Amino acid sequence: MQIISILAFAGHSEAAIQFYVEALGAEVITLMRWKDSPDPAMHTVSSDPDKIMHASFLIGDTILMATDGIQTLAQPDIKGVTLNLEAKDDAEARQLFTALSEGGQVQMPLAKTFWTSLSGMVTDRFGVSWMVNVASSEE
Template structure:
């Protein structure tokens, strides 16, 4: 069994993919636009969404995520009830990732040492996705 996050970007998927490419080294593995879908008279493509992303798969590190522009309706609620946890290779890389995701986002917990690790921070990025970024070095770890 495999569970993968599926993120809806409400019309900003291409922008999000470019941001994640630049900031996190994301690699887009698959991408289809609404205009590429077979015609369906019962569910025609909404005018203005033809060049929006119907579905994509992208990789960040070893994790594959999926995404879409969704229904592109203005005023849709921001995602809630979940967050993505991102662990850097070391403290310095984790802090760089946190700072990169903070660009245009909202820092909920600044990057700092905690009782469980030497670096952790929480940010909602410019697309409304909650990221919890952590260093792999745990406080009090002896090995």
């Protein structure tokens, strides 16, 4: 069994995915717009048929999905979930944290903790909460 998170960006999926491509090296796997659905009834679900109906992208070994969703369901801020990003070392943690922080809000600056050499929390410009940690050498 696998759990894959779906992030609803309320009309900003394309910009969010591009941000993750640039900031985290994400790789787009699938991108389907409402107008491209094989079901013609889906073409009018969104007020903008060019918005993203479904996308999936890979960050490291993790698949995330994104949607602009049906406007009444999509929320501009993603609450109650934090994505944990494990960096291989301090330099990578700093680079990832800095990239995610651009236009976002730092919740906890990167600092040494009892569980790792660097850990920090940031909410990116799209409302996604991230924790960046240096991977433990004991794993």
